[in-house]
Amino acid sequence: MEYEKHGQRIIAVDQGWSWHDLEFESLADSILHKLRQDVPDTEEWLDIIPSVDTNYLSVRFPDGKKPIIFGSLVYSVEEEMQEIEDCVHIHFFVNQDRFITLNLDAHTRERMHMREKMTMLHDCRLPIEGMFVLIRTILHYIHVGMDRFEKNLRKVEETMKKHNKKHLMDQILTSRFELLYWSNLFIPFQEIVTAAQEAYLEEELEHSAYFRRLIFRTERMNVLFRHYEKEIDTLISIDEAVSAFRGNDIMKTLTIMTAIFTPATVIGAIWGMNFDFLPWVKTGMTGFLIISSITIFSTLAFYLWMNMKGWTGDLLQVNKKDSHL
Numbered sequence: 001m002e003y004e005k006h007g008q009r010i011i012a013v014d015q016g017w018s019w020h021d022l023e024f025e026s027l028a029d030s031i032l033h034k035l036r037q038d039v040p041d042t043e044e045w046l047d048i049i050p051s052v053d054t055n056y057l058s059v060r061f062p063d064g065k066k067p068i069i070f071g072s073l074v075y076s077v078e079e080e081m082q083e084i085e086d087c088v089h090i091h092f093f094v095n096q097d098r099f100i101t102l103n104l105d106a107h108t109r110e111r112m113h114m115r116e117k118m119t120m121l122h123d124c125r126l127p128i129e130g131m132f133v134l135i136r137t138i139l140h141y142i143h144v145g146m147d148r149f150e151k152n153l154r155k156v157e158e159t160m161k162k163h164n165k166k167h168l169m170d171q172i173l174t175s176r177f178e179l180l181y182w183s184n185l186f187i188p189f190q191e192i193v194t195a196a197q198e199a200y201l202e203e204e205l206e207h208s209a210y211f212r213r214l215i216f217r218t219e220r221m222n223v224l225f226r227h228y229e230k231e232i233d234t235l236i237s238i239d240e241a242v243s244a245f246r247g248n249d250i251m252k253t254l255t256i257m258t259a260i261f262t263p264a265t266v267i268g269a270i271w272g273m274n275f276d277f278l279p280w281v282k283t284g285m286t287g288f289l290i291i292s293s294i295t296i297f298s299t300l301a302f303y304l305w306m307n308m309k310g311w312t313g314d315l316l317q318v319n320k321k322d323s324h325l
Helices: 030-038 040-051 106-112 115-123 127-162 168-205 209-260 262-271 285-309
Strands: 002-005 008-012 018-022 056-060 068-075 088-094 098-102
Touching: 018 030, 018 127, 030 040, 040 056, 040 068, 040 088, 056 168, 068 127, 068 168, 088 127, 098 127, 106 115, 106 127, 115 127, 127 168, 127 209, 168 209, 209 262, 209 285, 262 285
Parallel strands: 018 098
Antiparallel strands: 002 008, 008 018, 056 068, 068 088, 088 098
16 A cells, blocks of 8 residues: 655555655755654764765664664666766665655656565565565666677677777776675675675575575676676776787787888998998999899898798788788
């Protein structure tokens, strides 16, 4: 049953607990004042909210036995990476008979009021299970963002396969930062899973289908994060290896070219000196032809000698059409 009381949107669940979906504009709002009176355990939570601008999670045992969990979550309903300050920031509180959310975004609220989600909520034995339903709903946004990220990553891999250009590293690093963005949004959800285990232990959660589904969802997404991280690290390693190989090839080629033209350089240096008594200096065209012939012959002979030794390899014979470098 859903109703409003003192400006609060409340869903009374069949299992005996309730979800309070609240919205407020300032901490002086009468809704929060009424909440402090009705649920004294929310005092610490509401006092912490003004100083929290990122993820926050805490497990408390006010009476030494029954746990409460409260904190804040930052997430994005958009598929594309955006600034953290543009993400959604909600606050939540869970005790034995209430699940309270503050400033839940309209898109998630709409999804939570779908028939499928409402059926799940009414089937939950504990308020913490209702929170698990909400967490899985929010994780869907990250999962969709990861699907889009995978498409972009495949484009980068295809580009690397066909054309390994110098701007490719920028694309790889952009993918790395995007993965880091989604990973940072995902980590707090993993922390919520472990916090629930800390608070309720296995006895109360072992038969909860919603908790097990949340665990499987987080494990599935964690596998994706690890896989994509390895993929990007592999792409970076490939790019570094290709760059190093290309650099070595360039240096080797320059070295070989320098060595091949060494005879011509030496001959040019000798016959370029300002001496009057050098052979063929003053013989006109005949001397020029002789020196040119010696230069060409010595250069070709030196190249053939290096080739016979195997020192040139295939550096001077690369077919660009068959090369990814």
